[in-house]
Amino acid sequence: MKKQFLEIGKIVATQGIRGEVRVQYYCDSAEVICDFDTLYLDKGKTEMHVTRAYPHKNIVVMKLDGIDTIEQAQPIIGKILYMDREDAELEEGLYFIQDIIGLMVKDVDTGVEYGKITDVYQNGASDVYSIRKGNTELMFPCIDEVVIKTDIENGEMLIRPLKGLFDDIEGDEK
Numbered sequence: 001m002k003k004q005f006l007e008i009g010k011i012v013a014t015q016g017i018r019g020e021v022r023v024q025y026y027c028d029s030a031e032v033i034c035d036f037d038t039l040y041l042d043k044g045k046t047e048m049h050v051t052r053a054y055p056h057k058n059i060v061v062m063k064l065d066g067i068d069t070i071e072q073a074q075p076i077i078g079k080i081l082y083m084d085r086e087d088a089e090l091e092e093g094l095y096f097i098q099d100i101i102g103l104m105v106k107d108v109d110t111g112v113e114y115g116k117i118t119d120v121y122q123n124g125a126s127d128v129y130s131i132r133k134g135n136t137e138l139m140f141p142c143i144d145e146v147v148i149k150t151d152i153e154n155g156e157m158l159i160r161p162l163k164g165l166f167d168d169i170e171g172d173e174k
Contacts, residue, residue: 002152003098004084005043005085006082006083006098007080007081007098008025008026008032008036009023009025009026009027009060009081010024010026010080011023011080013077014070014077015056017069019063019068019069019073020052020061020062020073021061021067021073022056022059023059023061025059030055033062033081034053034054034055034060036053036083037050038050039081039082040081041076041079041080041081042079043080044082049065050062051065064076095152099152100117100120100152100157101118102116102117102155103117103151103155104155105117105156105157106159107158107161108148108149108159114133114159115131115133115138116132117131118131118132118137120142126141126142127141127142128140128142129142140161140162140165140166146161146162148160
C-alpha cells in the first residue's frame, strides 16, 4: 500500500531570528522542495504553509507560516517534513523511492525471486538498487536493459540481469 505522505526533508537548524529554518532535502534537488506551498509535520497530521523557500548551498532555507521567531522555530528542529503524494506530478516511468523500497525483484525470464529492494543509491548516471537474498546483498543498475517492468501496485519489479551481474550467488539460490 502506498503511503499518502512521503518524507521530503528534515528541519536541521534555525536560520536567523525571524523563524526561518534550514531544511536538509531528501528529493532530487532543492528546487523540488521549494515548489511546494504546503508541507506537513507529524507524518501528515500537521499542515504547514510555506511562505518562502529558497536553495542555499546544500540546504533549503524555508519560512513556515505562523513561525515568526527563533523561539517558535526551535521546537521543530529535527522534525521530518512530509509532502502529500497528491501534490506531486511524476513523469511516466518515474517513481518515489519510498514506493520502490520493498518491491520483490523477480527474473522476467525464469520467475526466480532475487529478494526485496532494501535501498536505492543515487550516484551518477542511474540509480542502483540493492536487494537482499539471505546474507547476500545484490546490486543492479536501474537501466532499461535490466529493469523490464516496475509494478508498484502488485509489489514487484521484473528484471533481466546483465550477463555476470549475479554470478556471486550460489547456484541453488538463483
